[in-house]
Amino acid sequence: MPVVGAPVVEAIDLRRTYKTSTGSLKRKSLEVEAVRGVSFAIEKGELFGLLGPNGAGKTTTIKMLITLLIPTSGTARVLGLDVVKDARAVRSQIGYVFGGDRGLYERLSGLDNLRYFAELYGVEPHEQKRRIGELLEMVGLTGREKERVEGYSKGMRQRLHIARGLLHDPPVVFLDEPTIGVDPVGAREMRAMIASLTDQGKTVLLTTHYMFEADALCDRIAVIARGEVVAQGTPGALKSLVADKTVVEIEVYGVNDESIERLRRVEGVSAVSVEERDQLQLLMVQSAVGAEITPALLAQFDGAKIGRVVAREPTLEDAYISLVEGDS
């Protein structure tokens, strides 16, 4: 039974290695240390964000919490239940939603998909109709539920995924990049949906690559890089890590790697990130110096055409960039 006041989700020094092999004749075994000692605790009703670059170990951490992967070492509890020893009890209390196109029965209708999972979760037959109706309404699929999933758009699939994950009204919900591939309007609706989950008293763990999404939704965030938690706190607290910094945004048409390396070495620069835009690259340079560093920065591009240059206050994204780039 859950202990009153104890965290709803608790990860204690979780580790997970994958064994893989390469080559077909001369097989070489490799070990990937995907998660290397991750700990955090999520309180009841909290929306907790797990942020980190590709391959940081977010999905691996979630899969250990939802009983799909057995940790190499460490322990984790959901509602006080051990995810290895009490796996079945944990399963009935959690919902799991991941982003992307897979995980649905394509040849069947959305409704068939939901009915099937309602059965697998043991939702009582007389409850099913009401619950499925409610959820279709909530995710905005009412009227489309009888169509085959193979004809659904990305956004519709994602909505169906969310409805599936909530069929049994689980108190704890794990969302792994739930808004990936969804258009801006749809994603906004989905964020409102996610926010409403904690209003209902549910506890939510969310991963996303969209910083504004994390900023808008999460009560607390753990930033994870190379399998380790590098920072943890409220979005505000994480932002304050870079509060003394200034960010200079520079638009460059065709920047090369050498220029970026030179930028990193400019006195006072703490992090540089590059975002590909249509014709140009947007460089974000963090420094402790303030806007007066700008001329020194601009001197590092050998002749590349430069567009707009702005100095601004740091955002959560900048905090994130400085954290995941910081010690690399």
Place this chain on the structure above:
Amino acid sequence: MRSQGRAEVPAHRVILANWLFSMKSLTKSSFFVLVTVLQPLIFSTIAFFMFKSGGRPGSLLYAALGAGLMGIWSSTLFGSGGLIQWERFQGTLELLIASPSQFMWILVGSTLATSTLGLYSVAGTLLWGAVAFDIPLELAHPALFVLALPATVIGLGTLGLVLASTFVLYRHANALSNLLEYPVWLVTGLLVPVSLLPGWAAPLGWILSPTWGIKAIRYSALGGNPVPALLATVGLSVAYLVIGTRFIAYFERRAREDATLALT
């Protein structure tokens, strides 16, 4: 706050839900439907010519029944093996494991669905045989025949289950499933009498339910005492179920250790 779902979903509910769901999805696969419709025609034709050239016209029904069971075995093997591969490929295998329903009962339901559709294969083979080749459809013990048929379907289904459990762990078990189609036809006497095979084949057949299923079905159709074979079929089904339970628990755990539930 508690979930509306149940910590332990009753086995009969999981089996029924999966049987219905699998019937629905299988009949929506045109490939599966094609195989199920065409196979009996091919089998009954093969059976007819084999026994015709053997100069034993009296055993036409004997051959047709064997051909029908070959159909059930194929669809069970294709169904149970293909099923897990397909679920993994689709990304739904993880969702099934993550649900509070026991994976064992999920598999039982789905495997029974494939063997049920295989039942059609028997009916189709007999019907086609009667229409095209005048294979007589007179049954010696109709009541026992009606018992022997579902018992055999369950016997094949549970054997399929034991095989399917290995597919949970091994991502490339499909090759194995294709490999098992013909040998099982042979050593269980579905294709030709086992007496025509080398001596070691018979004991191998004894531990496989189709051997006894086809005996029970043939005796009840053609005359003889089908009860011992019927009991052997039921007994083996129970044994497969016990072995299957152990295997699935073991392979599910191994798959969670080795991370083979998803394609990555």
